[in-house]
Amino acid sequence: MDSIVVTGGGPLNGEIPIAGAKNACLTLMPATLLSEEPLTLTNAPRLSDIKTMTTLLQSLGAEVTSMQDGQVLAMSSHNIHNHTADYDIVRKMRASILVLGPMLARDGHAIVSLPGGCAIGARPVDLHLKALEAMGAELELKDGYVHAKAMQGLKGGVIDFDFASVGATENALMAATLAKGTTVINNAAREPEIVDLADCLRRMGAQIEGDGTPSITIQGVDRLNGATHPVVTDRIELGTYMLAPAIAGGEVELIGGRINLLSAFCEKLDAAGISVEETQRGLKVSRKNGRVNAVNVVTEPFPGFPTDLQAQMMALLCTAEGTSVLEEKIFENRFMHAPELLRMGAQIDVQGGTATVTGVDKLKGAPVMATDLRASVSLILAGLAAEGETTVSRVYHLDRGYEHVVGKLSAVGAKIERIKE
Structure with a gap:
């Protein structure tokens, strides 16, 4: 099992290119099931989750070809011969449930495993089913x-x-594009990934209005055509690498970054004493002066502070001046990185969905263990600011959401290496 070793202490300088969004790409890929014509995605991230979705689509009969070192995905669903998404594939990734709506809309039937063997309720799959029932689907849960x-x-x-x-x-949204008549989605999510999906579907001939607002209206069409669509910038990777110079010092330009993808996050960085400046190519980030300030954070749906940046923000606040309070209001059990940060000398008190972080002068390198995707990268960030060597084990989580972490951080001066085991 691989590990990553980080030796902290030095500032970071240079530029980091930001990949296409994992969560957007995993949503865009099932959209190929809506049309018999080809769908091509550019700026695709090169991640293990993308390979898993590729395997799932291929199991249904779709053709998926990876080109240009994985950054272009050419897909065609002209011959869908299987309408069952098996547990052996679906269990690896929750986004697999997104093949349900497109298959049902196009061919009128689908059998899809509950993702990850989860009970309905947590990270609720029941909302997916409720939406399809509102469009006249007959649903049965069996085995x-x-x-x-x-x-x-x-x-x-x-x-x-x-x-x-x-x-x-x-x-x-995907299912409604081929439904007869008009569909209205109220209390819709507003994330940039939703807008990106709607943009792609419009390129395919869908009639959609209101994406990016709480109410989306879709006028169903008889068929969708093929299209070529660029995947939006990964705002979580962007925010993660924005925190690298904030934690370690120095100045880094994030190529492809935009403030409007992370406005609430950028406001918290400003309050903490981090400069974020827009450039022609992206965002330039540096610490304004000295130690960062403590700030309070509450995770919320977009456009609020993203839950997927909470662990990384906690790593920054471990060395802040004063006491910060982080409230996690999206997912339970999202503080599993806290005990590992404690091993590095952090002062953190977790009570339910609230973590109180009292900043220390310096973190110390230690052997730590990654528990999930975002927790793993938060420990790497903490290692950049720590004295001595930090070894992060179980980094296979990283490969699901970050491409070439070691290469990107090494390019700006981080002392970091991956140890194969």
Whole structure:
């Protein structure tokens, strides 16, 4: 099992190119199922989750070809011969549920495993099902699979979400493009990945209005055509690498970055004493002066502070002047990185969904273990600011969401290497 070794202490200077968004690409790929014509995605990230979605689509009969070192995905679904998404593939990645809406909309039937063997409720799959039922789908849960039918086709309807779920909004949006009549999604998620999906679907001939707002209206069409679409910049990778010079010192330019992807996050960085400057090519980030200031953070759906940047922000605040409070309001059990940061000398008190962080002068290198994707990269960031050597084990989590972490950080002066085991 590989590990990453970080030796802290030096400032970072240079530039880091930001990849296309994992969460956007994983949503855009199932959109190929909506059309018999080719869909090509450019600026695709090179990640293990993309390979998993490729395997899933191929199991259904789609053709997926990776080109230009994986940054271009050419897909065609002219011959979908299987409408069952098996547990063995779906269990690896929650985004697999996003094949349900497109298959049901195009062919009137689909059988999809519940992702990750999860119970309905946590990170709720029930909202996906509620949306499809509102469009006339007949659903049955049997032996861990969703059996969905709409033999006369889906029909437009009004979908009222109790919670602004990103995945459920995406599934409903794709399904509604081929439904008969008009569909309205209320309390829709507003994330940039939703807007990116809508842009792609419009290129394919869909009629969509209101994406990026809480109410999206879709006028169904008879068929969608092929298209070529660039994947939006990964705002979570962007925010992660913005924190690298904030933690270690120095000045780094993030190529492809935009403030409007992370406005709430950028406001917190400013309050902490971090300069974020727009350039012609992206964003330039540096620490304004000395030690960073403590700030309070509450995670919220977009446009609020992203839950996927909470762990990385905690790493920064471990060395801030004063005490910070972080409230996690999106997912439970999202503070599993805190005990590992404690091993590095951090002062953190976790009570339920709230973590109180009292900044220390210096973190110290230590052997730590990654527990999930964002936690793993937060430990690498902490290692950049720590005295001595930090060894992060179980870094296979990283490969799901960050491409070439060691190469990108090494290019700006970090002392970091991956140890193969």
